[in-house]
Amino acid sequence: MILIRGGRVYDPAGDTDRPAIRDVLIENDVIVSITTPDADHETKQRVEAEAVRGVGQVIDARDTLVLPGFVNAHYHSYDTLAKGLIEDAPFDLWALQTQPAYYGRRSKAELRLRTLLGAMECLKGGITTVQDMCTLVPQDEETLDTIAAAYAEVGIRVVFALALRDLGDLDIAPFLPTDLSPAVRRAVTGSPRDAAEDLAFAEAQIRRLPSSGLWHWGVAASGPQRASDALLEGVSALSERYELPIFTHVYETRAQAAKARRIYGPHGGSMIRHMDAVGLLGPRTTLAHGVWIAPDEIATIARAGATVAHNPLSNMKLKSGVAPIRALKAEGVGLALGCDNCSCGDCQNMFQGLKMFCLLAGVADPEPTGVHALDAIEAATLGGARALGLGGVIGALAPGRQADISLVRLDTLAFTPFNSAARQLVFSETGAGVDTVLVGGRVVVRGGRLTMLDETAIRAEIEDVMPAFRLDFEGLRRTSLEAAPAFIEALRRLDKVDIGLERHLARR
Structure with a gap:
């Protein structure tokens, strides 16, 4: 005892x-x-x-x-080694340098160390549970087992979800100029995947490595706009079959909102109503970011009982805008708090998130917002626990x-x-x-x-794998620099697209 x-x-x-x-x-x-x-x-x-x-x-x-230990309700373990490598990059330019598919297969040593690194930082900052929305490259059992073993080694609680997508193009693709170089076009369009195959793999892993102890499963679609209806319906079906929480990115950027207006015409251009139509919106669902949610969509989310995982640090660093936390709270939407990627927040520090949770809520309004310290702490504890399907298990101190x-x-x-x-x-x-x-x-x-690891030894091992990682990163940085003029032009075009709301506080 x-x-x-x-x-x-x-x-x-x-x-x-x-x-x-x-x-x-x-x-x-x-x-x-x-x-x-x-x-x-x-x-x-x-x-x-x-x-x-x-x-x-x-x-x-x-x-x-x-x-209660903090709950990091939105996190990706795959890019912890990119901490401090990217600055002043809007979301889509950042994505060109960080997405796992661009890096290809990584060594088992790197997979282990990057998983340990993020978890170590979480634990030392009082985060006891992470929701890792992880993209496996390659998507095989050996890669998954290496990551799962690393989590067991460090001793953190994890709710793990394979981030599935079968549509490869970047969110900003519809707004880019047509005269892209072959290298940039390949990066922008990506590669489609087979939804049925990926869903079958996810289900097989849920059955092979069942939730036990500190290991818990969730299911995830990278984003509704990056997935076919077949994939979204399949994710919903997995959630129902195994009673698992659902995680997805929603309305992180203006480009995503503008794309939604184009592709979800039958649902009034609403990503939220489309999710509802395919069965992906409900009390088990957590929407990461939610920066560009419209007022009527907030009401829909509240009625569905879904949660929004706020990520203030990455939203600011990637120039995505300010999420409507005051409106979400007023409507009764459940709120959680995440630290997101190490490449776009540069730390797993819930204290920075707690402070920004409160301060950003009032940055555009001189009147009291009603978003207080107690709300931030709840989002980082019980709100996160509920989002992860562990509302009766963690998130509070009680017998x-x-x-x-x-x-x-x-x-x-x-x-x-x-x-x-x-x-x-x-x-x-x-x-x-x-x-x-x-x-x-x-x-x-x-x-x-x-207590579970020798920090000095782990840092030394990380330095051993960094030369190969930095070499690959530099190749992606060059692609990003080549793509930058076209991406900036697309962002300027997007500035002129009327999407019915604004989440950037100051305009040129």
Whole structure:
């Protein structure tokens, strides 16, 4: 058993400025009780005695805030090695340099290390669960097994979904000039895939590696506009058959909204209504980004019970625009929070996301927005848990929940003076104060250091694989530079397309 003694235990229904001091008792992987320090004295004495014999553990949580582990509700593990390589690139130019299909087969060492790297950063920042929407290249069992083994090695909880698409062209393709070079045209058009074959592979893997322990399955379509109706209907059918959550990118960019107006005529140009028509929109569905959702579509999402996973860092870096968080909250849409790719947010840091969740909601409106620190924390915990199909399992500190827990130090400048645990967590903490992290009742971070891996050794191994990765990246960068004039021209054309709303705050 593990006893977390004397910490301020965060309870969204209690005092969120100065949470009560409580003891948390964990048996195996589950929270057994949360009690006052003077309660259940006999059991606590027994755990302390067991700790002396090395059987149990007592974690001194004085001067810490005890939180549910954060849930990274939208993430891709495939490009963690591209951290810091891309700047000032709009979405589609970024995509030319990052998508797995452009890189081809990677070594098993690289697959393992890139998976470990993202998970390590998550854990050290208090993220205990990630939703990895992963594109396998090649799409085979060996690639999947290497990634799954890496997740087990680092000890993080993962909801894994194969990102399926059978239409290869980039979202911006309809708006590009026609005089593209052969290399750029190949990159823009991509390669179509067989929907039935990919769905069969996904189902076979769900059956072969069933959800167990820290490994959970979801299903995913990369985006409705990148998939045939057959693929979208197949993803929906898999979700129903295995009771799995659905993940997809929706309205991340203006180009995607403009394309939707063209291709979804029977549904009024609405990606959301098209999803609804093919059975992809429901309470199991999470829509990543949702920047360019129209007001009437927000109401449809709310009625369907779907969730929007907000990704403020990548939305800003890729110049995608500001998501309508205030309107989504007002309509009652479930909200989660994601850190997205390492190549377009450059970190897996939920604290940056928490702060931007609140600040961006009010950047275009001088009046109070009603989007507060408590909302951001809920999106990063219980909102994310619900989005991942784990609403009754993680995301809150309560008896019967999985012991996915983070301890954040309160004896730091971020919490000095100590006025509000919730607001200072969101607006002051950077992640440097994360001291101890448990996943499924196992301590995976202690004193700010990982317990399952040798960080120094992993960093050295990463440096060994980077020369080959950088060489391949430079080839894609050259293609991106060649494509840039045409892409910029397409963006300027898109500026003139009336899509019925605006999500960029300042126009030239």
